[in-house]
Amino acid sequence: MRELLFLGLFMAALAIGWYLGRREAIKVRFLVEPHGSAIDRHYFIGLNYLLNEQPDEAIETFIRALEVNPETVETHIAIGRLFCQRGDVERAIKVHQNLLARPNLTREQGDRVQYELARDYLTVGMYPRAERLLDELISNQSPMRADALVDLVRIHERERDWEQAVEVGEKLVTERPAFAATLAHYHCERALTAQRKRDWQQAITHLGSALGANRANVRAILMLAELEEQQGNHRECVKWLNQLAETDPDFVPQALPLARRCADNGALNLSGYLDKVIGQARSSPIATVMERADEIKKHSGTAPASRYMVAHLQAEPSLRGLIYLMDLHENAVEPKGRENLLALRGVIEALISDAHQYRCQACGFSTRQLHWQCPTCHGWSTIRPLKGHKAI
Numbered sequence: 001m002r003e004l005l006f007l008g009l010f011m012a013a014l015a016i017g018w019y020l021g022r023r024e025a026i027k028v029r030f031l032v033e034p035h036g037s038a039i040d041r042h043y044f045i046g047l048n049y050l051l052n053e054q055p056d057e058a059i060e061t062f063i064r065a066l067e068v069n070p071e072t073v074e075t076h077i078a079i080g081r082l083f084c085q086r087g088d089v090e091r092a093i094k095v096h097q098n099l100l101a102r103p104n105l106t107r108e109q110g111d112r113v114q115y116e117l118a119r120d121y122l123t124v125g126m127y128p129r130a131e132r133l134l135d136e137l138i139s140n141q142s143p144m145r146a147d148a149l150v151d152l153v154r155i156h157e158r159e160r161d162w163e164q165a166v167e168v169g170e171k172l173v174t175e176r177p178a179f180a181a182t183l184a185h186y187h188c189e190r191a192l193t194a195q196r197k198r199d200w201q202q203a204i205t206h207l208g209s210a211l212g213a214n215r216a217n218v219r220a221i222l223m224l225a226e227l228e229e230q231q232g233n234h235r236e237c238v239k240w241l242n243q244l245a246e247t248d249p250d251f252v253p254q255a256l257p258l259a260r261r262c263a264d265n266g267a268l269n270l271s272g273y274l275d276k277v278i279g280q281a282r283s284s285p286i287a288t289v290m291e292r293a294d295e296i297k298k299h300s301g302t303a304p305a306s307r308y309m310v311a312h313l314q315a316e317p318s319l320r321g322l323i324y325l326m327d328l329h330e331n332a333v334e335p336k337g338r339e340n341l342l343a344l345r346g347v348i349e350a351l352i353s354d355a356h357q358y359r360c361q362a363c364g365f366s367t368r369q370l371h372w373q374c375p376t377c378h379g380w381s382t383i384r385p386l387k388g389h390k391a392i
């Protein structure tokens with residue numbers, strides 16, 4: 001079916017191109033004989049190949065018949081792109097290289113062909129060649145500049161060359177402001193490298209740049225909170241924890257161990273912090289609610305913690321919350337009932353053991369652990385914690 005569709009599209013592209021080429025040729029009086037010319041001969045030979053079910057030979061013949069002139073360039077580009085999409089990149093490269101060698105292209109057309117050729121090289125992993133062509137388009141201020149920057153930044157991303165990714169990303173963000181969300185992650189990656197070298201100051205500088213690119217980057221906020229805590233700056237750490245709660249309370253569970261340590265050091269009122277986080281969101285991750293119930297249990301005992309949890313579970317049912325509730329009452333149950341309770345707990349635990357807790361908003365990929373970049377669609381910050389009825 002896809003082959004048929006490809007062939008149909010291909011034939012349409014060729015027919016249009018052939019017509020335009022022929023019209024142009026008539027215009028410049030190249031086509032002396034309207035019938036029986038070289039173009040017509042190629043056309044009928046190609047048709048013959050098609051009828052004999054030899055599509056490859058037919059395509060080659062049609063391309064030879066299709067004269068390259070300013071009006072047929074688009075057709076040639078489309079043919080090359082179709083080859084590339086079909087997986088026949090070698091042939092796509094040939095078509096685009098042949099086009100690029102033509103002296104009669106306008107600057108815009110030449111740039112488009114150069115961009116297509118770079119994409120062909122990218123498809124087959126010939127990165128240095130693609131990079132050279134894209135660099136040229138960028139430094140020549142081509143109309144294809146923004147597209148070239150997108151592809152170039154992806155090369156650096158794939159090679160995990162974060163310094164180069166930041167350099168290109170900063171140019172791209174001036175043309176496409178939405179790219180700032182991705183650029184912030186490149187700064188975070190640089191901060192990670194600095195962290196591995198134990199260069200804390202450099203890491204903090206990179207994280208500052210990440211927030212400069214995108215103030216809502218929770219990864220940078222979390223990393224800053226961790227860095228400050230490692231340096232013993234608990235007050236600074238609390239500042240970032242508050243920033244996290246304001247920016248995106250759904251990510252507070254990632255910082256709960258840190259928040260607990262800050263509370264142990266006396267730098268944070270954990271109950272007050274959690275109340276603020278839970279109070280400002282319509283629905284909260286169950287991990288945040290369980291942490292709050294723990295605090296109630298520590299200060300007021302099991303019964304108020306249980307009441308708090310039951311009230312929450314009635315509003316937002318959760319199997320993890322149910323297990324928490326069972327554990328809370330485990331010691332208060334008679335031996336026989338306790339046995340049944342533990343059996344029931346085992347069943348629920350088995351049910352949730354494989355459950356995914358995060359999902360990519362862009363492609364639907366779900367996972368048990370948080371990734372800042374989706375392994376499937378490669379989007380940054382697209383994976384979010386599941387909550388409410390979607391979470392278990």
Ligand SMILES: [Zn+2]
Binds near residue numbers: 382
């Ligand atoms: Zn995705």
